[in-house]
Amino acid sequence: MPTPKKKAAKKGAKKSAAGKTPAKDITTIKKSAKANSTGKKAAVAKPSGNKKATNTIGVSRSIRSLDTTSAGMDLNIIFKLGLGEITATHFREGNKIDRKKITQSGQVHFDNVQVNDVISINGACSGSCTLITNRQTDPPSDSSQPRAYTAGSIFDNLLVEQ
């Protein structure tokens, strides 16, 4: 489990996140709200190889209609001194809305992320990892307070506040 080392990670994360291109290896998993509610398994899309992250919003109309303050959410992830892998899952009202996997430093984008949605972060790294988002979350994850993870398992939940 990561131990945030904010001061140490801040500098490198800021620097690296700014000029990064989107992840080259991102797997996306679509899931409709209906499928979630009935407990069906999510359909797993094939890895996109060297292509950029695909827009994979799988939200049903009923859920989208609740959206009054939604915006995109970017997760900039930097792995250092080793490999890493992170799966980020977007939750709303107890349902899995979207899931994306990143296997090297880059950016993950979720469309239509509302206040009180949660982004669940799961994965591992063999060196260190820094995560920065462009939204106000609890715990904070913006560029001034990036989430920093040391070698080992990575577990985090970001509650979107704004």
Added chain:
Amino acid sequence: MKKLFFSLSLSISLLFGFGQTNEVPVLTADSLATGNYKDVLTSFFQLAFDRFTGPDKELKFSSNPYAIMMRANPDLAVDTNYIKYRTLRNLNFSFGARLNESYKFNGFSAGINYAIINKRDETIYREFLYLVMAKNKDYEILNEEIARVLSMSTTDAALKPRLNKQFHSLYEDDAFNFSMLDPDVKKIIEDIIRDKKLSGIKKLISEDGNVNIHDAITKGYENVRQSFRNRPLWTVAVSDTSYQDQLLFSNLAITTQFLKGISDPANNHGVELDLKGTVNFLDDSLRAGNDLKRSLLNVEGGLNYVWRSKKTDLSFFEFKMSASYGYIFNGLYADEKRQLFTLNGGLRIRVFDDIWIPLQFRYEPKTGNVFGFLNVKANFTAMSKLLAGKS
């Protein structure tokens, strides 16, 4: 001589350390390697003063090009570059000055060393990540289920921040135990553990209600890392030594070395197999002029015992026993035997995190002669810490 040693240490420290204002990357994978492993392949910097009690001393600096490049450009630590420069990370180069008994210059030495197989470096294996994730799968499920609960508008608004904060503490804080959770938060977690049949966590909690989940997650990762400790390392090296007065080869050595752990990697007492073969081409001093017509082979096989601290997992004591066989192909001197069999030993004590003091000795059964050499091997980062007063 002491002045020379510390001047050189200080110069290198200034060159690579204090001159930099960038964040210093920490090579965590390397810090747990055995001293024997670091002698075979260093992943950062090593400063060695070899055989300083013997007649033929050497002051040697070893490093790898990637480490030096990373000092200049910390962005090279990003995984994409880390993979891209894998070949450079497996390459070591060294240079040094040889000194005679009265500490006078006796020639330069230089060499390169390449790891053909380096399976101990878990940082480059995706398999390692999969094993870590599989080991801690229960914690991943629990984490996602907490995210699900947090995202529901039916969850009490006052409970949400407490649940989020305490769950983070449970996973991240080594001083936060399961029993410290508020009853309502604990109930949510226990319900998930029961509903999702997370037997691993359930067992931990039932055995000890005061269990530290952060430690359990870390232990899962450590177990996987330990399983990489026994993996093989195979290197090939070429080194040479110059004459005292000119930069021509006087001793060219081609060496190959193989290391592999053979004991239970989880045990803090470990044993590794160490095999080494060297072919030397030396100047035949009986012939006029400079040549490399004297050639000899040396084969050595041994076992290195490693004693690790239970608390930190750092190796702090090592003892190596080996037997070597030498054969002189060409250039046999009058008072020499063509074949030589010796028994060798090496005692290595870690005095600081990255400073080792190895004592080597050699016994020749036929003549009954015993030779001993005392060395000092210091990693640059440790030296930097020492000079900065941090250690």
